[in-house]
Amino acid sequence: MRRHQLFLLVGLCLWVAVQGAVPAQLAAAEQPSHLQRAAVFLKAADYRQAVEACQAAVRETPSARTYVFLTYVYHALDGYLEHLATTDQWVRVEQLYLNLATGRSEDLIDPPDVLARIAKEVIQQAVQRQSDVTAAMAARLDEALVKQLWQEQDAWRRARPTDWWSGAPAEWHWDRP
Numbered sequence: 001m002r003r004h005q006l007f008l009l010v011g012l013c014l015w016v017a018v019q020g021a022v023p024a025q026l027a028a029a030e031q032p033s034h035l036q037r038a039a040v041f042l043k044a045a046d047y048r049q050a051v052e053a054c055q056a057a058v059r060e061t062p063s064a065r066t067y068v069f070l071t072y073v074y075h076a077l078d079g080y081l082e083h084l085a086t087t088d089q090w091v092r093v094e095q096l097y098l099n100l101a102t103g104r105s106e107d108l109i110d111p112p113d114v115l116a117r118i119a120k121e122v123i124q125q126a127v128q129r130q131s132d133v134t135a136a137m138a139a140r141l142d143e144a145l146v147k148q149l150w151q152e153q154d155a156w157r158r159a160r161p162t163d164w165w166s167g168a169p170a171e172w173h174w175d176r177p
Contacts, residue, residue, distance in 0.1 A: 035053070050076075064146055065145065075153075078131070079157075
C-alpha cells in the first residue's frame with residue numbers, strides 16, 4: 001500500500017512539473033524577436049515602434065546587421081514620407097508625425113500640432129541624420145557585410161519602387177540578429 005502511495009505521489013509530482021514547464025516553454029517560443037516585431041511595424045507603417053524595436057535589437061545584440069536594420073528603418077521612414085508628399089497625402093504626413101511624436105497617454109490631451117509640410121521637413125532631417133550615424137556604426141563593425149546588405153537593399157528598392165518601405169528584403173532574415 002505504501003509503495004502504491006509513493007508511486008502515485010511521484011507520478012503526481014512529475015505531472016505537475018510537466019504541466020508547469022510546457023506552457024512556459026510555449027510562451028517563450030511564441031515571443032517574436034525585436035526584428036520580427038519591427039517587420040510587422042514596418043508593414044503597418046508604425047515607424048516609431050519599428051525604430052524602437054530595432055533600437056532594442058541593437059541594445060540586446062549589437063552587430064553590423066542590427067545597425068543596418070535600424071538604418072534601413074530610417075530609410076524606409078524617409079521613403080514612405082517622400083511617397084506621401086509626392087502623392088499629395090498631407091493628412092497621412094500629419095498622422096505619421098503624430099505617430100512619431102506621441103506615444104504616451106498625456107499626448108491624448110495635449111497633442112503636438114504642426115503643419116504637415118513642416119512635419120515632413122522636420123522628420124526627414126532627423127531621419128537622415130540618424131541613418132547616417134547608424135550606417136557609420138554598422139560600417140565600423142563589418143564593412144563587407146554592410147556593403148552586401150546595402151546591395152540587397154538596393155535591389156529590393158528597384159524591384160518594389162512603390163512600396164519598398166513597407167518591408168525588408170527577404171534574404172535579410174529579420175528573425176535572427
